[in-house]
Amino acid sequence: xxxxxxxxxxxxxxxxxxxSIKCEQNLGHDTMYWYKQDSKKFLxxxxxxxxxxxxxxxxxxxxxxxKSPDKAHLNLHINSLExxxxxxxxxxxxxxxxxxxxxxxxxxxxxxxxxx
Amino acid sequence: xxxxxQNSPSxxxxxxxxxxxxxxxxxxxxxxxxxxxxxxAEGPTFLISISSIKDKNEDGRFTxxxxxxxxxxxxxIVPSQxxxxxxxxxxxxxxxxxALNFGKGTSLLVTP
Numbered sequence: 200x201x202x203x204x205x206x207x208x209x210x211x212x213x214x215x216x217x218x219s220i221k222c223e224q225n226l227g228h229d230t231m232y233w234y235k236q237d238s239k240k241f242l243x244x245x246x247x248x249x250x251x252x253x254x255x256x257x258x259x260x261x262x263x264x265x266k267s268p269d270k271a272h273l274n275l276h277i278n279s280l281e282x283x284x285x286x287x288x289x290x291x292x293x294x295x296x297x298x299x300x301x302x303x304x305x306x307x308x309x310x311x312x313x314x315x
Numbered sequence: 316x317x318x319x320x321q322n323s324p325s326x327x328x329x330x331x332x333x334x335x336x337x338x339x340x341x342x343x344x345x346x347x348x349x350x351x352x353x354x355x356a357e358g359p360t361f362l363i364s365i366s367s368i369k370d371k372n373e374d375g376r377f378t379x380x381x382x383x384x385x386x387x388x389x390x391x392i393v394p395s396q397x398x399x400x401x402x403x404x405x406x407x408x409x410x411x412x413x414a415l416n417f418g419k420g421t422s423l424l425v426t427p
Contacts, residue, residue, distance in 0.1 A: 203358070230413055232413070232414070239419065240402075240419055240420055241317075241417070241419050242359070242404065242417040243417070244414040244415065244416075247413050247414060249413065254413065255413065255414050257414075289358055289359075291358070293413070295413065300347045300349075300364075300408045300409075300413065300415075301347050301349070301364040301365075301366060302361070302364070303349050303351070303361025303362075303364060304361065304415065305361070306351075306358030306359050306360070307358050308356070308357050308358045309356070309357070309358055
């Protein structure tokens with residue numbers, strides 16, 4: 200069983216569309232994240248949820264909206280897609296804070312979004 | 316601004332030799348440092364971490380060294396194997412809660 204699974208793996212869509220990426224983890228972790236890897240391969244935090252509560256919301260356009268229906272799921276909805284949104288989006292999960300960070304996150308395999 | 320830097324985009328090493336991947340950081344508030352390995356079309360996989368109160372952590376063929384005064388860490392892989400060929404990301408946490416700050420990665424190629 201995949202620990203952190205995200206769907207779809209590939210997503211090609213036209214500018215202006217609205218799309219969602221889903222993420223689920225079966226590790227019992229209480230914290231989930233969305234990271235974006237841009238064309239320069241730089242992995243950057245977008246959002247973090249702890250026990251369904253938003254705790255990190257980096258400088259991301261408000262067209263991006265995360266939704267966490269429960270601790271095991273964190274979905275990413277993107278409105279009015281733009282060319283610059285093309286990237287690989289990674290979902291991840293972890294046990295919360297402090298020393299648990301040293302155990303590392305578990306990442307999903309990524310969703311490659313291409314906006315045309 | 317980038318707080319974690321990996322200045323070598325690529326490294327090539329012969330099988331059996333030591334691979335040394337370097338990482339520099341600017342934020343003295345970081346308290347944990349981690350290394351991730353990434354294969355194409357997969358997510359990063361956690362390798363090893365070190366707390367800021369230590370200067371070395373070892374796990375099998377992987378050793379991470381931390382020099383806090385220089386704000387520098389390195390990952391040593393001994394002996395290197397062809398299966399180690401991947402992109403290695405350095406990451407740090409501690410200044411913004413749960414988030415990890417990543418470097419841009421170093422692509423390691425281990426040749427037979």
